[in-house]
Amino acid sequence: MTVKKLPFSKEQLEEMIQAYKSPFHIYDEAAIRQNARRLRDAFAWAPEFKEYFAVKATPNPYILKILREEGFGADCSSLAELILAEKARILEENIMFTSNDTPAEEYQKAMDLGAIINLDDITHIEYLEKHAGLPEMLSFRYNPGPLRAGGNAIIGNPEESKYGLTHEQILQALATARDKGVQRFGLHTMVVSNELDPGSFIETANMMFDLALEVYQSLGIRVELVNLGGGIGIPYRPEQEPVDIKYVGQGIKEAYEAKIVAGGLHPLKLATEFGRMITGPYGYLVGKVLHKKEIYKNYVGLDASMADLMRPGIYGAYHHITVMGKEDWPLDHVYDVTGGLCENNDKFAVDRELPRIDIGDIVVIHDTGAHGHAMGFNYNGKLRSAELLLKRNGGVQRIRRAETLEDHFATLDFLNL
Numbered sequence: 001m002t003v004k005k006l007p008f009s010k011e012q013l014e015e016m017i018q019a020y021k022s023p024f025h026i027y028d029e030a031a032i033r034q035n036a037r038r039l040r041d042a043f044a045w046a047p048e049f050k051e052y053f054a055v056k057a058t059p060n061p062y063i064l065k066i067l068r069e070e071g072f073g074a075d076c077s078s079l080a081e082l083i084l085a086e087k088a089r090i091l092e093e094n095i096m097f098t099s100n101d102t103p104a105e106e107y108q109k110a111m112d113l114g115a116i117i118n119l120d121d122i123t124h125i126e127y128l129e130k131h132a133g134l135p136e137m138l139s140f141r142y143n144p145g146p147l148r149a150g151g152n153a154i155i156g157n158p159e160e161s162k163y164g165l166t167h168e169q170i171l172q173a174l175a176t177a178r179d180k181g182v183q184r185f186g187l188h189t190m191v192v193s194n195e196l197d198p199g200s201f202i203e204t205a206n207m208m209f210d211l212a213l214e215v216y217q218s219l220g221i222r223v224e225l226v227n228l229g230g231g232i233g234i235p236y237r238p239e240q241e242p243v244d245i246k247y248v249g250q251g252i253k254e255a256y257e258a259k260i261v262a263g264g265l266h267p268l269k270l271a272t273e274f275g276r277m278i279t280g281p282y283g284y285l286v287g288k289v290l291h292k293k294e295i296y297k298n299y300v301g302l303d304a305s306m307a308d309l310m311r312p313g314i315y316g317a318y319h320h321i322t323v324m325g326k327e328d329w330p331l332d333h334v335y336d337v338t339g340g341l342c343e344n345n346d347k348f349a350v351d352r353e354l355p356r357i358d359i360g361d362i363v364v365i366h367d368t369g370a371h372g373h374a375m376g377f378n379y380n381g382k383l384r385s386a387e388l389l390l391k392r393n394g395g396v397q398r399i400r401r402a403e404t405l406e407d408h409f410a411t412l413d414f415l416n417l
């Protein structure tokens with residue numbers, strides 16, 4: 001059982017609400033850095049290791065800057081994400097551009113930045129060549145399809161997944177790219193998401209090392225980089241355990257020695273592109289209780305809504321909830337905790353056992369550091385919240401202001417009505 005601890009007190013939150021208004025997401029810098037170091041340490045054995053943080057998880061340049069200082073790169077999949085990486089001074093091959101269904105202008109930007117381009121389809125070799133020219137280095141995303149059992153609810157079965165090249169295509173694509181003058185190659189895959197089984201990641205590494213060996217044996221191409229993708233899950237529920245990243249690192253080391261070293265491909269660069277496990281547990285959505293209502297069920301309405309965190313609404317995902325100041329109270333009430341959207345799935349929790357909640361209570365929703373603010377939207381004209389950073393020295397910095405109605409209406413011209 002993980003104790004869901006908070007890095008701030010009720011009094012600190014009251015001060016933040018005074019200064020910045022609720023709701024907001026707040027990220028714990030010290031914990032993010034410590035976690036980043038744990039990941040690096042787990043792969044310290046590798047000849048070269050780079051984590052390309054999946055920008056989509058927490059697309060805030062202040063977070064990217066912290067991660068850059070910890071030696072991370074950026075995994076981008078859109079023009080906006082490329083620009084965020086650039087603003088955070090993550091440049092050149094510290095960016096991996098893993099997009100799909102990609103427009104030409106995004107390839108052009110990735111080329112301008114000198115990013116490692118990771119193609120999602122064999123037809124994109126020509127498309128890239130036509131619109132941006134071919135780079136010196138190319139990577140390809142592998143979809144093992146039926147060759148790899150597994151997958152899970154979020155990412156689905158590989159055979160049903162839109163991403164990547166088939167086994168046959170990836171060999172063909174490497175040969176084609178080489179014939180067109182590409183000199184350096186990478187292989188990439190991403191077959192799990194929010195996965196808590198450490199073995200599945202080791203299995204992915206084994207699969208990719210086998211592929212690198214096959215490429216070497218059948219084409220004579222020595223790939224330079226193997227990117228194992230993201231997908232390590234986090235313990236959203238208190239009874240879940242975090243993935244033992246050291247164990248994962250050791251398991252991959254054994255696979256590396258058995259396959260890459262034995263097969264003559266050492267040294268090979270290893271990469272990952274985790275998002276969720278890097279920032280997820282270290283972000284919190286803070287809101288206040290606006291209303292309570294008692295009808296067929298008991299409801300607690302927050303000033304935050306699904307526009308601030310849509311995972312419970314779209315995936316039925318569990319996010320732990322703490323009512324500040326009532327941490328030790330008995331969980332003798334059952335509530336649906338809601339936001340104000342005109343959508344009945346705008347609920348942070350359904351039938352949750354909680355202490356008695358009163359209007360004005362501060363409610364903290366845990367594990368919102370990844371795919372929280374990032375997935376926000378403006379349905380019903382709800383405005384997206386601010387983001388705060390709890391700094392290492394205990395201070396608080398606002399790293400994104402809340403949207404205003406002016407922002408919301410900026411694309412409308414009321415004068416020509």
Ligand SMILES: *Cc1c(COP(=O)(O)O)cnc(C)c1O
Pocket residue numbers: 054056057075098190193194229230231232273274275276277370
């Ligand atoms: C979303 C995504 C990631 C990050 O996944 P996490 O589950 O957050 O670790 C990495 N790579 C690609 C291509 C992705 O789409």
